[in-house]
Amino acid sequence: MDRISVKHNKFSIRQRFRNTGTAGLISDLLNPLFLPPVVIALLAILVELPLRSIAWITAAALIFYTIIPLSASLYLLKTKQISSIDLPERKSRNQLFLLSLGCSLFAFTIYTVANTHIIIPIIALIFLINAGIGYGINFWWKISMHSASGSSAGAIFLFFSQQEVLPASFATTILPLLILLLLLPLIIWARYRLKIHTWTELLAGAAAGFLLTIIELTMLTVIW
Template identity: 30%
Template sequence: MTQIASPSSALVRKIALIVSHVLSPIILATLLLLLTPLRDASIAWSEAVLAAVFTTIIPWLILALAKRRGAVTDMHVTVRRQRHLIYAMTATMIIIGLIILWLVNASAGIFREVFCILLGLFTVAIINIWWKVSVHLAVGTYVILQVASQRADLLPAVLLFIAVLSWSRLRSFQHTATQVCGGVAVGILIHYAHEVMALFVN
């Protein structure tokens, strides 16, 4: 017998999907890049905008075009086999952005931020060959750790953010708990890669 979802469970899923959209990787990564001058005074606003344009905004436009043409089923690219081309195009745009930042002699801080996003993209792309990891949690965890970096008092907020985002992906039935945990692990790994880079690249 086919089970019919109750109105309450349908409402919960709808709320979870809204949270997933609001806290999508594109939105979080764009805000992270655009607001980097508030966290690092050495980064100019023009550099932040340039980084965002090539790292997230143009890739989002490419994704929107792919969605319109039917190359992907949704803007979150939940079908794993559809992700490879999107990852490749996004990586290409980020590399072009890094080259332009180098040509305009941008600060080391924005280079680190963009390079770590590229590193995260490569990491999830490699994992994606065999397994579907949560990009939402990879990006979300990285972003919140970057924002709260060196602020132990913000640890409760970090944990709450990760918990809410994890809940949204689980209750919208987009990921399993293991895939969510995998995304969190990737986000933590890339955050610490950024911290190590900061020790050597200034």
């Protein structure tokens, strides 16, 4: 049974932390729904976009990558269409994958039409492609989207720091190492500790997220 209290058809943050402890806190803070806005906001800052541009780009990311999917997840939990916010059952993920695909498409379209810095729509397209691949894989295997999202975020900053797309700074040097060597292992430990995934599912997610992102970025930066 899941580790979230759904006794009264509502999500309780206090009860969840009480039941899941540090592993649950790490899992929630580094949720795949939270990482895209952080990645996009950091990239917008690192390429030195105007403050107004950073604000609307980040707001759009929060709406499409976080608020809408998270609200849908809580609704499905409340109506008992899913048993846990952690989505331990493979089939329960399909609806949210489709919603994430739609939201990712809207975000990519908005960033492209707005003619912002080229790095922003490229990253939005990466998120869209990876969501589509994740949806396809989910029909036969429940790999960890937490670890995939974490390794993908690390791959993004690693790729651009090596390609000198981002201005050279301490942040561009330390970010890939921080994500891949600290945050990603924490994500993997937390999801295993919560018994949501096996080691195979977690490592497969991390490998897929990293390799797919590097391949996609290599192709897109040549084509775009």
